């Protein structure tokens with residue numbers, strides 16, 4: 452658990468972060484969102500002590516970070532930044548192995564870990580381990596950045612606009628990867644973005660910041676349904692809320708289940724239980740279908756979802 456208590460950071464006379472209180476529970480993904488300059492990165496960098504706070508307390512599992520050795524603290528906090536910060540003269544494998552090497556893990560353990568992480572991040576070790584960062588695409592480099600942050604299995608992951616420089620398709624695929632990885636490894640994560648859609652997609656809770664303050668800290672659903680101010684309402688997009696709420700809802704919530712799953716026919720049209728209902732509706736509208744098959748994780752047809760049901764209960 453990470454707790455920020457009345458934390459302030461000044462730069463000269465200006466206040467970048469203004470007496471914020473924030474609790475991030477173990478295993479949750481807290482997304483800090485807000486416009487440029489509102490204090491998101493400064494907040495993140497105070498947690499791993501890249502920046503000292505001017506006032507207030509930051510506790511990690513009850514312990515004040517200022518009482519911890521900063522190197523030790525950072526070894527337990529993976530840090531991913533935009534543009535990756537990979538060392539250009541080191542191979543992918545060496546970049547990922549950076550922290551385990553600092554921790555003096557035996558070579559076999561490091562090699563096995565690099566392999567495991569590359570596989571987790573959908574990078575073929577045989578094809579990429581010996582490349583240099585400039586030989587990778589932006590999306591691959593960002594995956595290496597995430598693998599490096601996870602290498603020594605830290606409890607906490609700090610991510611500062613990690614997907615900000617990527618094109619929309621690569622960004623979407625890394626967001627999906629992140630959701631999948633988070634289900635497997637469940638790190639306490641603080642994620643900075645200025646993209647509200649990214650925040651809604653990835654967060655268990657969102658902290659909306661404006662001018663150094665947290666103006667709402669709540670679940671994506673509550674941020675959409677009950678924005679605390681006009682600022683938040685504008686941030687989430689007043690007119691678009693219905694569709695955004697649909698994006699938060701998995702198909703499994705609104706589907707009609709078959710009594711028992713049927714074998715899925717090869718190439719059959721449908722959506723997955725984990726897909727969101729906005730996607731299901733979009734496919735049905737595009738293909739002019741009143742209903743569509745739903746498949747479970749095993750590829751069996753587990754039920755159907757209808758257009759009508761989505762319209763009635765979608766948002």
Ligand SMILES: Nc1ncnc2c1ncn2[C@@H]1O[C@H](COP(=O)(O)OP(=O)(O)OP(=O)(O)O)[C@@H](O)[C@H]1O
Nearest residue numbers: 462466467485486487488489490491492493494645
């Ligand atoms: N090293 C610094 N020296 C002086 N002012 C700084 C420094 N770092 C940040 N600031 C100021 O503090 C405020 C908050 O900056 P911060 O980088 O935390 O914002 P942000 O929300 O992360 O913005 P962005 O999305 O643009 O990265 C800004 O006004 C910025 O100019």
